[in-house]
Amino acid sequence: MTAFTLESFAQQSWKNDPAHSRLGFVVKHMTISEVSGRFTDFNVKVKATKKDLSDLKVEVTAKAASINTDIEARDHHLKSADFFDVEKYPEITFVSTAHKKVTDKNYKLMGNLTMHGVTRFVTLNVVYFGEAVNPTNQQKSFGFKITGTVNRANFGIGPKFPEAMISEKVKIVADVEFLKD
Template sequence: MKKLFFTTAFVLSILAAHSQTTWSNDPAHSRLGFVVKHLTISQIDGRFADFSVKVTTTKADYSDAQIEVTAKVASIDTDIEARDNHLRSADFFDAEKYPTLTFKSTAVKKVGKNKGKLYGNLTFHGITKPVALDVQYFGSVVNAMNNAQTAGFQITGEVKRSDFNLGTKYPEAMISDKIKIVANAEFSPNK
């Protein structure tokens, strides 16, 4: 069982007790973030405030799990309104023409205890590229607020903005080509 999707490798024993087939992220306790270097001397972080993650499976061993992430590009937030508006413009994401960012998984491989590699296709700015991300499982508990089983993960990795023709007017000395992805998410089964 080498190919598993990220929830299976880490929480199979917990999830197996549930007959649910779909898990969703808790928006209040999830963040889809990124970090870029500015002028090669500092790091600026931001996030997509409006996003959702769905994990679907039909098999008891979760070997067929499908992970889908959708984010509204216009929800980009770096805490500076002028910068956010510039990032939404045609100079960067062109949110009017390309309103969504998506990720669809293709596989995950377990690489250690509570760690995995998540593979999939990332689409934004009209371009789709395969990406590989690192997954860390933090554990699972019953959330006292809603009595739902809740699992926590962190997903990290890097993409190149040049691969997506993002901000082509701006050289590496101004904005790094590598964009670090840092996503933290809590998941519960849909009822």
């Protein structure tokens, strides 16, 4: 693994490697346990034309109907009008507006998250894991972990379900490997 250089990531377009990327979430259930899930159909595109990454743009699109918590009945309920209403709001999107370096491998990524027809500004934490050349395809890959917390009530998701049943705070947990687009 080599050290991260702005020149390695800059002036190129990148997309997530679906086989090595996961877009997940965690909520508390009845204040006593955590339930996790993921969106199985999502794309992340990253582009920067300047070496200093000052024009970095990150765009995420997830199909709301691809929600998967490993419980079919729960997934069906989450797709309904009680929660994501996937017929009316088929996509979840995030578009970055800014970023800032916090430490050598830690960043803040700010942008607009749209779910359930509502757009809110969010700040996400990004940890850069490194870069490597994949020996199977000889392509350079970059790895990141993205985390954050959103309030589902701010997006009108699950308004009939109180905090004591399902936490309003939803943790976002994504692990993403990028390949050249």
